[in-house]
Amino acid sequence: MEGNVKDEQLADLLSMWRIRALEETILQLRLDGDVVGSVHLENGQEAVAVGACRTLRPQDAVFSTYRGHGWAMARGVPAEKILAELLYRRTGVNGGRGGSAHFSAPEYGFYGENSIVGAGAPIAVGAALAAKFDGSGRVALTVFGDGAMNQGGVSEALNMAAAMDLPVVFICENNKYSELTPINDMVRNPDLSARAHALGIPAVRIDGNDAAQVATAVGLAIMTAEHGRGPTFIEAFTRRITGHYIGDAQMYRPAGELEADKKVEPIVRLKNALAAQGVAASTLEAVEQRARTEIATAAERALAAPLTDPSTAREHLYV
Secondary structure (H helix, E strand, C coil): CHHHHHHHHHHHHHHHHHHHHHHHHHHHHHHHCCCCCCCCCCCCCHHHHHHHHCCCCCCCEEECCCCCHHHHHHCCCCHHHHHHHHCCECCCCCCCCCHHHHCCEHHHCECCCCCCCCCHHHHHHHHHHHHHHHCCCCCEEEEEEHHHHHCHHHHHHHHHHHHCCCCEEEEEEECCEECCEEHHHCCCCCCCHHHHHHCCCCEEEEECCCHHHHHHHHHHHHHHHHCCCCCEEEEEECCCCCCCCCCCCCCCCCCCHHHHHHHCCHHHHHHHHHHHCCCCHHHHHHHHHHHHHHHHHHHHHHHHCCECCHHHCCCCCCC
């Protein structure tokens, strides 16, 4: 049993390093001008995506925020296809049309990002409602930030899912900041899970920097949905160790906060935990190197792919 846990932890570490390396590569490509437009990274929040997605089944659907590169990768979308999409290459998951904040890959159970704050929640509720009729057994998982809890659409989605006992897992990535403003400056009650409780939705508050804890919470939520008992709300506490967007000066952070967050971010924590269990430093270094090599190779191939033909920009538009 101990070996199985350690193997699972090493697998989680590799998955998180892949996301971290992917995001760092995207940052460099953005700074070099190969990627253009608004880009949001999730460095420091990898454990939520990794823990949740290793628990989901193939038929389940994920609806992420605009900070969704890591969620796509955790759901199984190849790094090369993600990078090619951001680089406007024909080999991208949407042929280079979606860019950083709008790509989707339904064949992997990843139904896309959304640049409207909190908009993934009502879309996920629609997918869950469809699941009650199509026999798929699908559970819809939607993730959003703490700031999105103040969006009307999120409140309506929570209420509809509760009223109709829909199979939805709502995950709030509470990273303390609603874009550039501390969430505590925006709400009277900082316990965001209390809003779900008020609607009769089972809700838990967990350590979002622990992939195993996230996996357990999502697993229980899926069981609840499978048994027809409706949605679950998970408030996962985490911290981003990068700006809200590329170019964010982060002047809103108190002195020393970022340095403190970097000491307890999920990769550092899991490495320390594995080292305490006797895993050799060389093994841990090899995990990181494997991830970085995979992402570097993916970036090289994505950059070598042909650019999307601009004349096709109006294809696949339905509204």
